[in-house]
Amino acid sequence: MNLYINQLQKKNDFRNAIYAGDIFLNTDLNAPKDLCAFARESITAAFDGETRHQALHTMMPVQEFIGLVTKLKGQFTNCIEVKEMIRNFVLEIGANPGEFLFDVPRIRVVPHYDYLHAGVSYAYKPHRDKWYGSVDCQINTWMPVYTIQPDQTMMINPAYFSVPVKNSSADWSLSDWINVQRPLAQENVIEELRVHPVPLEDISTASEIRIAANAGEILTFSGSHLHGTVPNYTEQTRFSIDFRLVHIADLLGQRGAVNVDSGVADTEAGYKDFFHVSDFSHFQGTNQ
Ligand SMILES: [Fe+2]
Numbered sequence: 001m002n003l004y005i006n007q008l009q010k011k012n013d014f015r016n017a018i019y020a021g022d023i024f025l026n027t028d029l030n031a032p033k034d035l036c037a038f039a040r041e042s043i044t045a046a047f048d049g050e051t052r053h054q055a056l057h058t059m060m061p062v063q064e065f066i067g068l069v070t071k072l073k074g075q076f077t078n079c080i081e082v083k084e085m086i087r088n089f090v091l092e093i094g095a096n097p098g099e100f101l102f103d104v105p106r107i108r109v110v111p112h113y114d115y116l117h118a119g120v121s122y123a124y125k126p127h128r129d130k131w132y133g134s135v136d137c138q139i140n141t142w143m144p145v146y147t148i149q150p151d152q153t154m155m156i157n158p159a160y161f162s163v164p165v166k167n168s169s170a171d172w173s174l175s176d177w178i179n180v181q182r183p184l185a186q187e188n189v190i191e192e193l194r195v196h197p198v199p200l201e202d203i204s205t206a207s208e209i210r211i212a213a214n215a216g217e218i219l220t221f222s223g224s225h226l227h228g229t230v231p232n233y234t235e236q237t238r239f240s241i242d243f244r245l246v247h248i249a250d251l252l253g254q255r256g257a258v259n260v261d262s263g264v265a266d267t268e269a270g271y272k273d274f275f276h277v278s279d280f281s282h283f284q285g286t287n288q
Contacts, residue, residue: 001158009093018139019257021161024220031089032143033216035241039145046072054236057111069109069120076107083280090277097277103244104273110238113231118192123231129223131197133174133264136256138223138244145239150210152238153230159207160226169197170263224257
């Protein structure tokens with residue numbers, strides 16, 4: 001695995017590098033910084049003007065926190081400003097918006113583990129997005145909204161990129177997740193009752209990478225990398241933003257990372273969450 005620093009916008013064939021497992025860290029792009037500034041405004045608005053965002057979990061009962069995080073997530077995911085910033089990101093790295101789709105952007109909120117680690121703040125176990133039905137050519141982005149430390153970040157475990165892991169994805173349905181399980185996030189407070197695809201063997205952490213970045217410093221990597229949430233035992237709530245890019249020709253041509261171990265059968269169920277980067281219109285599927 002190779003790690004490129006501030007080179008996404010300088011490497012025309014970045015997609016092939018990402019499909020091969022390379023990771024890009026960019027500290028120098030404007031669109032991710034704009035996304036973080038917008039996220040901070042959105043958090044303040046969702047939490048009734050409160051600006052001490054990293055301490056929000058100390059200010060209210062968990063049920064109230066869940067309600068406000070749900071409001072924040074819906075507003076952030078669906079607003080036009082975030083879509084425009086994703087298009088700006090694609091332009092800023094020198095790519096053509098007309099060639100790409102994006103999956104709905106998300107803001108994630110991870111408070112202290114003992115306060116909440118289920119539902120809207122589910123602490124993801126090691127997984128590939130591929131186990132959740134993503135396409136082989138899915139390009140993930142991820143950035144913290146505030147400076148974070150290694151014990152607050154997410155982890156990538158590159159040693160498993162091309163090494164199969166026994167997992168439960170074959171028993172998991174993306175359609176059921178979208179239509180039945182995902183809407184239940186608010187009801188999962190104490191423990192996660194929704195069934196996620198998980199590893200069925202021990203995962204070695206020996207080669208785990210935890211990148212402690214600053215606000216708006218963005219990671220770009222294949223959705224097929226094994227990654228997950230680092231349980232947050234710090235006193236500061238972690239906020240992060242992520243979105244996914246899909247190159248249309250690669251999707252149609254079935255190019256992307258090699259699928260080493262996912263058994264999900266209904267990947268196309270996720271296409272309904274894809275939008276064209278160029279005009280934000282819904283993707284009509286691979287038969288268009
Ligand atoms: Fe993921």
